[in-house]
Amino acid sequence: MIGKRDLLFFGLLLAGAGALAFHLVPPRRAPGPVSYDPSPYHASDFRTGVTKLNEAVNGTIRAESLKVAQPADDLTIARRLASALAGTVPSLEEIRRFEQLPPGERLPWYLDTLLDDPRHADYFAERWARLTVGTEDGPFVLFRRRRYVAWLSDQFQKNRPYDALVRELLTADGLWTDHPATNFVTVTLQQGDGKNNQPDPVRLAGRTTRAFLGLRIDCAQCHDHPFASWKQTDFEGLSAFFGQTHVGFSGLYDGDGDYVIEEPGTGEKTTIEPGVPFSPEFLPAGGTRRSRLAAWVTHPQNPYFAKALVNRVWALMFGRPIVAPVDNIESGDAPPAILTLLADDFVKHGYDLRRLIRTIAASEAFARRSSVDFEVTKLHEQTGAVFPLTRMRPEQTAGAVLQAASITTQNSRSHIVLRLIRFGRENDFLQRYADNAEDELDVRVGTIPQRLLMMNGKMVTDVVKAEPLNASSRISVLTPTDKAAIDAAFLAVLTRRPSETELNFFRERLDDKSQPRSQHLEDLFWALLNSTEFSWQH
Numbered sequence: 001m002i003g004k005r006d007l008l009f010f011g012l013l014l015a016g017a018g019a020l021a022f023h024l025v026p027p028r029r030a031p032g033p034v035s036y037d038p039s040p041y042h043a044s045d046f047r048t049g050v051t052k053l054n055e056a057v058n059g060t061i062r063a064e065s066l067k068v069a070q071p072a073d074d075l076t077i078a079r080r081l082a083s084a085l086a087g088t089v090p091s092l093e094e095i096r097r098f099e100q101l102p103p104g105e106r107l108p109w110y111l112d113t114l115l116d117d118p119r120h121a122d123y124f125a126e127r128w129a130r131l132t133v134g135t136e137d138g139p140f141v142l143f144r145r146r147r148y149v150a151w152l153s154d155q156f157q158k159n160r161p162y163d164a165l166v167r168e169l170l171t172a173d174g175l176w177t178d179h180p181a182t183n184f185v186t187v188t189l190q191q192g193d194g195k196n197n198q199p200d201p202v203r204l205a206g207r208t209t210r211a212f213l214g215l216r217i218d219c220a221q222c223h224d225h226p227f228a229s230w231k232q233t234d235f236e237g238l239s240a241f242f243g244q245t246h247v248g249f250s251g252l253y254d255g256d257g258d259y260v261i262e263e264p265g266t267g268e269k270t271t272i273e274p275g276v277p278f279s280p281e282f283l284p285a286g287g288t289r290r291s292r293l294a295a296w297v298t299h300p301q302n303p304y305f306a307k308a309l310v311n312r313v314w315a316l317m318f319g320r321p322i323v324a325p326v327d328n329i330e331s332g333d334a335p336p337a338i339l340t341l342l343a344d345d346f347v348k349h350g351y352d353l354r355r356l357i358r359t360i361a362a363s364e365a366f367a368r369r370s371s372v373d374f375e376v377t378k379l380h381e382q383t384g385a386v387f388p389l390t391r392m393r394p395e396q397t398a399g400a401v402l403q404a405a406s407i408t409t410q411n412s413r414s415h416i417v418l419r420l421i422r423f424g425r426e427n428d429f430l431q432r433y434a435d436n437a438e439d440e441l442d443v444r445v446g447t448i449p450q451r452l453l454m455m456n457g458k459m460v461t462d463v464v465k466a467e468p469l470n471a472s473s474r475i476s477v478l479t480p481t482d483k484a485a486i487d488a489a490f491l492a493v494l495t496r497r498p499s500e501t502e503l504n505f506f507r508e509r510l511d512d513k514s515q516p517r518s519q520h521l522e523d524l525f526w527a528l529l530n531s532t533e534f535s536w537q538h
Helices: 004-024 044-063 075-084 092-100 103-116 120-132 145-157 164-172 178-188 201-213 232-241 289-297 305-318 337-346 353-361 378-383 394-404 417-435 450-455 460-462 471-478 482-494 498-509 517-529
Strands: 247-249 249-254 258-261 269-272
Touching: 044 353, 044 378, 044 517, 075 092, 075 103, 075 305, 075 353, 075 394, 092 450, 092 482, 103 120, 103 353, 120 145, 120 201, 120 394, 145 305, 164 178, 178 249, 201 232, 201 289, 201 450, 201 482, 232 258, 232 269, 232 289, 232 482, 232 517, 249 450, 258 378, 269 471, 305 353, 353 498, 394 517, 450 460, 471 482, 471 517, 482 498, 482 517, 498 517
Parallel strands: none
Antiparallel strands: 247 249, 258 269
């Protein structure tokens, strides 16, 4: 006979299995749209900023006598937002909620949903980590990249003013585990050959100017820049700001000492005093060297700081910067009007990153189609006359595949089992897909190994299988008609509904009863994931 303890044990097992199943397989009906605050989008100051941006973009287009693309549909724009801000595509669950809202509220709601989602903070954190510390593991023990990325994610989640974030990166002291911002410096620690684990002023000066000012002053490291105004002494003066930064038992700290360089040929040593290549009036007289440099870099009137950030955010949202290369905005020509306009607005509103993103997302340029009935030139894409076609980054591709394979939104609120599965699949995929490292805007075309990985790789094969948690299986079971199933598959993978031709083509396949419906859906998902349309931001 089964005793009470046995019944209790089996009852607990069933309850646990039920709870797990509830979280792994959510209810069929998606929750209704969440409430959000539309006031930022209706504020007169915000509308004025968007209007000025549109006028600047359209003024350039008219001056060049360019044809202009028509506005894209809401789902296309939502896909752009998800890809640019979270490295993924909208989930089928999000699309259903999106379409329950009135047309005028859909995009603002979805944008704010993304900005509040940890996926956005995590994605931007990784982008900024690559920009500021690169992709290498750094010196053993004295560098913690994961702690650094997690800290950056927290800053983006809080929407911390960008100038404050940069100042902390440049001035933080203490242990790299307790004060993660110090990893910006400790990643450059020089090990071996009697270097005593001290930071590398040369690397720090180069990263500081490229990441925060969008300038390649480090090209003047060995000699005066051949094409710009930067001198070798300019770069040496910037490096000297890190000459008194040391690492000890208490972590990173500022102390005494000079920045001394040695001539390679003669061995002659020269002490270099800190100095800036322009606008010395922005440099405070007092404070530590790093704090003085941070104040100069983030000064509201620094002609490059805000522009560098605007240029990079524009590049992440459009796939192309306003000024290319994104880390070299200095040129003999005057900066484009939209770069100056957005930079001034960014400074005026307290370096509010989310406001900047909202402004760009609300612009006519961001909402234009990429497909047109006229020849598209590089100038069309540069001026915002059309939305540029760009290949998705490896992380975006992985995120899009994994999200398309689930009808529910995959984020940090998902069940721990799903997150662990996703983490393993994503890491394995990125290692094989050949990540393009620190280059955020690599325009190279896809490679044959990448296409083969998408066609035959384990991750894609696993996520399209007709298994209980995969979208192909759930759509096969839950949709009442073939049309509904095909619609759902297209929405999940391509964030659009099929054309009449596509619908009829796949209906014929589903009419074939020689294979189960689930197999047809599996094949459909595989075909859509391997389409050219899927792997491009458009």
